[in-house]
Amino acid sequence: MENxxxxxxxxxxxxxxxxxxxxxxxxxxxxxxxxxxGKGSIKSNGYYDKLMQQLEEAGFQVxxxxxxxxxxxxxxxxxxxxxGRSENVDVILAVGGGSVIDSAKIISITxxxxxxxxxxxxxxxxxxxxxxxxxxxxxxxxxxxxNPFAVLQNEKTGRKDGYSSELIFPKxxxxxxxxxxxxxxxxxxxxxxxLIAHCLENYFGKGECTLSDxxxxxxxxxxxxxxxxxxxxxxxYEERAAIMYDATMALNLLTANxxxxxxxxVHSLGHILSLLFDVPHxxxxxxxFPAWMKVFRDQAxxxxxxxxxxxxxxxxxxxxxxxxxxxxxxIGTPTRLSDVNINSDKHEAILxxxxxxxxxxxxxxxxxxxxxxxxxxxx
Amino acid sequence: MENxxxxxxxxxxxxxxxxxxxxxxxxxxxxxxxxxxGKGSIKSNGYYDKLMQQLEEAGFQVxxxxxxxxxxxxxxxxxxxxxGRSENVDVILAVGGGSVIDSAKIISITxxxxxxxxxxxxxxxxxxxxxxxxxxxxxxxxxxxxNPFAVLQNEKTGRKDGYSSELIFPKxxxxxxxxxxxxxxxxxxxxxxxLIAHCLENYFGKGECTLSDxxxxxxxxxxxxxxxxxxxxxxxYEERAAIMYDATMALNLLTANxxxxxxxxVHSLGHILSLLFDVPHxxxxxxxFPAWMKVFRDQAxxxxxxxxxxxxxxxxxxxxxxxxxxxxxxIGTPTRLSDVNINSDKHEAILxxxxxxxxxxxxxxxxxxxxxxxxxxxx
Numbered sequence: 224m225e226n227x228x229x230x231x232x233x234x235x236x237x238x239x240x241x242x243x244x245x246x247x248x249x250x251x252x253x254x255x256x257x258x259x260x261g262k263g264s265i266k267s268n269g270y271y272d273k274l275m276q277q278l279e280e281a282g283f284q285v286x287x288x289x290x291x292x293x294x295x296x297x298x299x300x301x302x303x304x305x306x307g308r309s310e311n312v313d314v315i316l317a318v319g320g321g322s323v324i325d326s327a328k329i330i331s332i333t334x335x336x337x338x339x340x341x342x343x344x345x346x347x348x349x350x351x352x353x354x355x356x357x358x359x360x361x362x363x364x365x366x367x368x369x370n371p372f373a374v375l376q377n378e379k380t381g382r383k384d385g386y387s388s389e390l391i392f393p394k395x396x397x398x399x400x401x402x403x404x405x406x407x408x409x410x411x412x413x414x415x416x417x418l419i420a421h422c423l424e425n426y427f428g429k430g431e432c433t434l435s436d437x438x439x440x441x442x443x444x445x446x447x448x449x450x451x452x453x454x455x456x457x458x459x460y461e462e463r464a465a466i467m468y469d470a471t472m473a474l475n476l477l478t479a480n481x482x483x484x485x486x487x488x489v490h491s492l493g494h495i496l497s498l499l500f501d502v503p504h505x506x507x508x509x510x511x512f513p514a515w516m517k518v519f520r521d522q523a524x525x526x527x528x529x530x531x532x533x534x535x536x537x538x539x540x541x542x543x544x545x546x547x548x549x550x551x552x553x554i555g556t557p558t559r560l561s562d563v564n565i566n567s568d569k570h571e572a573i574l575x576x577x578x579x580x581x582x583x584x585x586x587x588x589x590x591x592x593x594x595x596x597x598x599x600x601x602x
Numbered sequence: 603m604e605n606x607x608x609x610x611x612x613x614x615x616x617x618x619x620x621x622x623x624x625x626x627x628x629x630x631x632x633x634x635x636x637x638x639x640g641k642g643s644i645k646s647n648g649y650y651d652k653l654m655q656q657l658e659e660a661g662f663q664v665x666x667x668x669x670x671x672x673x674x675x676x677x678x679x680x681x682x683x684x685x686g687r688s689e690n691v692d693v694i695l696a697v698g699g700g701s702v703i704d705s706a707k708i709i710s711i712t713x714x715x716x717x718x719x720x721x722x723x724x725x726x727x728x729x730x731x732x733x734x735x736x737x738x739x740x741x742x743x744x745x746x747x748x749n750p751f752a753v754l755q756n757e758k759t760g761r762k763d764g765y766s767s768e769l770i771f772p773k774x775x776x777x778x779x780x781x782x783x784x785x786x787x788x789x790x791x792x793x794x795x796x797l798i799a800h801c802l803e804n805y806f807g808k809g810e811c812t813l814s815d816x817x818x819x820x821x822x823x824x825x826x827x828x829x830x831x832x833x834x835x836x837x838x839y840e841e842r843a844a845i846m847y848d849a850t851m852a853l854n855l856l857t858a859n860x861x862x863x864x865x866x867x868v869h870s871l872g873h874i875l876s877l878l879f880d881v882p883h884x885x886x887x888x889x890x891f892p893a894w895m896k897v898f899r900d901q902a903x904x905x906x907x908x909x910x911x912x913x914x915x916x917x918x919x920x921x922x923x924x925x926x927x928x929x930x931x932x933i934g935t936p937t938r939l940s941d942v943n944i945n946s947d948k949h950e951a952i953l954x955x956x957x958x959x960x961x962x963x964x965x966x967x968x969x970x971x972x973x974x975x976x977x978x979x980x981x
Contacts, residue, residue, distance in 0.1 A: 433828070438820055
């Protein structure tokens with residue numbers, strides 16, 4: 224087992240009706256809040272009106288920044304931070320999925336400074352403080368609600384990168400599975416792919432920890448049990464609750480303990496697909512992971528077979544890869560580039576960007592030939 | 603899945619040499635510390651001298667309270683709190699196993715008040731603040747290093763009870779598996795029994811959460827894999843590390859998520875054995891758990907069989923109970939009262955105290971006949 228530090232101070236409030244206690248908790252941090260949300264799904268599903276009424280009744284003064292995109296942009300973060308700074312807000316309330324909460328995390332450390340949030344991503348600046356952040360999760364997928372990570376995209380520099388700081392843990396996160404009922408089957412499936420991919424990235428990382436492996440198998444097996452039921456029953460409370468909890472546990476640091484870090488190569492490759500073609504994050508991962516396992520079937524053969532044995536009960540590398548592909552397809556998340564309308568004429572553009580961004584993991588480093596093989600496997 | 607709140611702000615520093623960074627972390631809280639430890643094992647194994655030198659070099663002023671007993675007494679807690687209060691310490695450093703760290707937790711909330719710590723246990727008083735607590739774990743067993751629980755014994759009232767408060771989470775816990783090398787085989791085995799019992803208490807609790815069940819099986823299976831190797835190789839780093847990490851995860855709230863609480867009946871029964879006959883905590887649990895499963899084999903039959911299937915790969919209730927007994931015996935922790943020299947002439951005393959203290963769980967309530975059957979099963 225490798226040395227590790229495990230620290231996760233986010234308070235997770237999970238279940239039916241937990242939002243009722245939210246105003247009491249927010250008010251500990253102040254009465255003026257910056258509400259951050261996305262492109263309007265909270266308006267179309269009716270939650271926005273309910274929330275505004277709840278906040279008004281509790282006497283909060285609300286400054287709004289809506290319109291965060293699903294592959295969130297640093298330009299939005301900078302604009303929201305400028306607003307929060309000029310309005311001198313006490314606390315941030317982020318309502319949404321990964322993109323909204325990731326953005327709000329970086330807004331929280333950008334409000335106290337006078338430069339672009341991107342300076343944190345390029346390590347030109349280091350955050351020293353953060354405006355307290357409360358999150359309400361509306362989409363089970365990224366695990367951002369209980370971790371110190373945030374991914375942003377910079378259209379100018381053509382990069383999509385992750386950032387990590389202990390300052391950006393949400394203070395409290397509220398997870399009511401009923402709030403995810405309106406997520407369509409497609410995005411529900413991408414979320415399941417995302418959470419499984421998080422488990423796999425840590426699984427294929429450096430170092431050995433048998434308990435972390437077991438926790439990883441636990442989460443994947445839970446998703447295998449509940450995922451297919453959920454996509455058939457989008458208003459099933461138990462189904463929504465199980466997948467929502469799986470997604471949180473899949474990337475809240477737990478499964479990285481005793482190892483010296485995950486691989487994260489597939490995420491690095493997937494970010495390029497999102498950047499170039501706006502492919503939903505989870506969809507990019509379900510396309511790439513099986514293809515990636517095929518490329519690294521020799522180097523990672525034992526690990527792939529052990530994974531399959533402990534999840535799908537498969538025997539050997541080939542069966543394992545096929546089981547993941549079949550599972551992903553079964554829940555409705557793509558496994559080929561053509562499924563998201565990216566045809567072979569786009570391969571060179573993807574390849575060039577992978578090479579330019581050095582898209583690789585900490586353990587598994589694709590060569591140029593591997594990149595080509597990967598594209599061919601995704602065809 | 604039941605509603606839950608999951609909050610655990612303890613920073614866990616795990617691995618070889620992690621104690622080197624301890625002084626830097628303690629000094630954030632102040633320079634005057636109350637050092638709490640047990641009956642001298644840290645002196646006999648040489649760690650005490652090393653620690654004192656480390657603290658002295660870092661410029662700490664150290665006030666000492668040693669001699670905490672293995673079934674810790676409220677009298678010691680009150681005396682240590684009086685010392686910490688009069689010396690106006692900034693921070694508490696607890697070095698030891700469950701009894702020392704549990705005591706230090708209650709000392710941390712008793713220093714700021716003027717009454718006995720027992721008033722918290724009887725709910726006559728509620729803690730409002732705590733002196734920051736740093737823990738160094740020297741025995742893998744109770745999970746106290748990363749939870750808000752503390753068990754104390756009151757000799758006057760004849761009770762041994764648990765207490766919980768968010769104020770008593772250690773701020774930081776340092777877990778170096780090498781520090782547990784000197785724990786003898788017996789206490790190593792009791793620790794393994796304790797961690798498995800913690801998993802079982804949550805497993806037999808109210809509510810259903812498939813992921814929590816899976817995490818529970820993960821921890822038990824990890825202990826089944828590493829426990830027998832460890833008792834044969836007490837200086838094995840990987841063995842010590844695995845069991846130490848298992849013990850922390852077995853009772854750091856994780857496995858209770860999505861349920862409305864564990865049963866805790868076996869703990870309640872076991873505390874009486876410790877109280878009356880000073881039976882080591884873990885030993886009391888390995889004696890009682892199989893006997894308890896036999897008593898509740900009808901009520902909890904499906905759960906017992908499901909547990910066995912997912913841990914020892916057994917088929918049915920009887921095989922499962924036998925597998926646990928065989929495992930416990932194999933690592934050297936007792937499964938019968940006679941193993942700890944408690945003969946049948948003591949049964950009436952145990953029975954009377956169980957009845958007096960209403961020793962039962964939140965789900966499974968033994969009748970007087972059940973108590974008698976339990977004693978008979980433990981013979």
